[in-house]
Amino acid sequence: MxxxxxxxxxxxTPVADEVIQEMLPYLKQQFGNPSSIHSFGRETTRAIQQARRRVADLIGAKPSEITFTSGGTEADNLAVKGAAEYAKSALGKRHVITSYIEHDAVLEPCRDLERLGYNVNYLPVTAQGSVRPEDLKGALTKNTALVSVMHANNEVGTIQPVKELCRIAHKAGALFHTDAVQAAGKIPVDAKDLAVDLLSMSSHKINGPKGAGALYIRHGLDIMPLIHGGGQESELRSGTENVPGIVGFGKACELAAKNxxxxxxxxxxxxxxxxxxxxxxxxxxxxxxxxxxxxxxxxxxxxxxxxxxxxxxxxxxxxxxxxxxxxxxxxxxxxxxxxxxxxxxxxxxxxxxxxxxxxxxxxxxxxxxxxxxxxxxxxxxxxxxxxxxxx
Known part of the structure; x- marks a missing residue:
């Protein structure tokens, strides 16, 4: 054959053997709800916090800056809509800039913002699929709340000049989000060096389980939650955590950094x-x-x-x-x-x-x-x- x-x-990507082994106890013996205060709950809470540290370490962040999600799509939605909605309520800003080559997980939230009355600019790209910094400069206004440009394109693989684009956005007083789903764990990604405000990640792109992802939110930055309920994930993403998925994601990040x-x-x-x-x-x-x-x-x-x-x-x-x-x-x-x-x-x-x-x-x-x-x-x-x- x-x-x-x-x-x-x-x-x-296939789930790594080491990741599966790390997840197994949380599918069987250690099944407690992380919101419970008894020992079963405390076990899973500790596991989530360890995973949070591992994810943060992969991108040079603090554990407190990591919010777990169901994947890259939810992370992108939380970043784009959460940041835009907060900027509108706190600052009255209603302008968002992205590029024509973003993943649908960014483009669709931007189209939804347009339906809600936001003005969204879509930046063109070169024949190689790269966003030109001068195009971003020309699109920025004093009303710009957020710029969202992916770290690397999922189709043609072009890596964007994120650090320069972020600097330009910040100079104009706008926040910067990057979809790093294809980049994190594949190339060096340092959130602090890039100086981004928000960064999306996904587990199943780096030999972790599906159904887990994360959004890096720079310390001190406020955004609006999309999912309301019990206030899990620092009140940014309510709902009982996917403990096995989060544990597996954390291990996958540890392996990605090591290898x-x-x-x-x-x-x-x-x-x-x-x-x-x-x-x-x-x-x-x-x-x-x-x-x-x-x-x-x-x-x-x-x-x-x-x-x-x-x-x-x-x-x-x-x-x-x-x-x-x-x-x-x-x-x-x-x-x-x-x-x-x-x-x-x-x-x-x-x-x-x-x-x-x-x-x-x-x-x-x-x-x-x-x-x-x-x-x-x-x-x-x-x-x-x-x-x-x-x-």
Missing amino acids: VERIYLDSAAS LAAYQKHVSELRDYLIGKVSQEIAHSRLNGSTISRLPANAHFTFFGVNGEDLIIKLDENDIAASTGSACSVKKQKPSHVLKAMGFSYEEITGSLRLTLSMQNTKEEIDRTVAVLSSIVRELRALSPFKSKYT
């Missing part, structure tokens, strides 16, 4: 090997995104004359998992808003394929993937109305 190859780590250098070396070397193989063996292909400021694990291509969805199906038939972009929206069958913002034509967008790597991948897997991919591309192009152009 042929071993399956998984090249979609930007969508999700960061090894991770970066292995996956970036593998990424470069993959990019080289594709460029050599598959004609009429192009790497998308920045060639300089790029996530170590991301390789995003356009294969002219073929459809990306067809590529995914054919690859899956050959036991290779890949994607065209965000796993959170791919089932909607809509063209990538990220690639559209980068100025791609319809043909360039529909011919895109994202391959994202992990510590578990090998050069042998890359060799097999490129060989299979090359064969599939030739097959699809032979059936294409543009076959004379690309064969």
